[in-house]
Amino acid sequence: MHEYSIVGALISQVEGEARRRGARVVNRVHVRIGTVSGVEPVLLTAAFDVFRERTLCQGAELVIERIAERWTCPACGTVIDRDAGLLCGRCGTPPRLTAGDEIILNRIEMEVS
């Protein structure tokens, strides 16, 4: 389950930011996870609960924002529904995935003294 290794990377990223700013406590960690990123929010949360022990994230809440999958035609900008087939209905160009594969640390709320 790669959610463990992702949480490991997430916590060291958060701790790095927190230390740089002299924070002693991290209250909230906001992440963005796309629906086709390959990361499962439930597993991510479970892994976070285990890994945050004895880190600056110990009492932190993990807030997950889900980002929906979106396919866009690179030629004419039309947004395409995958279920209707991966071809632009207007110009016939194969679309590109323009949202939905995010695995992003977006924002950290921390206590700085």
Added chain:
Amino acid sequence: MCQECGCGDTEIVSVDVHERILSGNDRAAAHNREHFERSGVLALNVMGSPGAGKTALLEATAAALHGRFRMVAINGDLATDHDAERLRRAGIEAVSVSTGSACHLDAAMVHHALDDLPPSGYDILAVENVGNLVCPAVYDLGQAANVVALSVTEGWDKPLKYPVMFMKTGLVLLTKIDLLPHLPGTKIEDYEDAVARVNPMPRVIRLSAHTGEGMAQWLEWIGGLMKPEPTGARS
């Protein structure tokens, strides 16, 4: 300091980061990519379920490329050295990366494995990822292209159930097609349709490592990604 107890006054701050959580892996992958580009090596990340026929594919590829291009391999294996052994028997240099409990390779593991391969003198690096249809697709290794092996015994709907890997690949190899006559009710077109439903530029090759069917197209696909001058021909 506050008056009551002398503790520091704390302030809640919100810090915008907006960085990929796997940015560390991304950097390691970019570094690997520099290695490959500098030495003119085509790196392929071969993914698929356990038993999809990844090692068999690489065995057949090693044999077919013999004398034309030099290929080496890195095998991601949870616990054993079996796949790398098979490839060494097929005549190429191959090293195992023991991933322990990790279900995927990451860029640092690949970089580490490069130490155990010759520093130069090969044209193709095949990385056989850990058998898993989910997480190997999440980690960039520095490869030039992804390849997914999907065997005709796995069920046509795998691309729909595990879209991420199939979305991100440049090529799907439908492997073990020699078994089709033994699989009543299995239609190869169903597999191809399922790939097309998650991948906007589907490239699918029907292949059998046992009979050699499709091998020519696979080698042609590899050839299309190669730099014009193979290192073997230069020296």
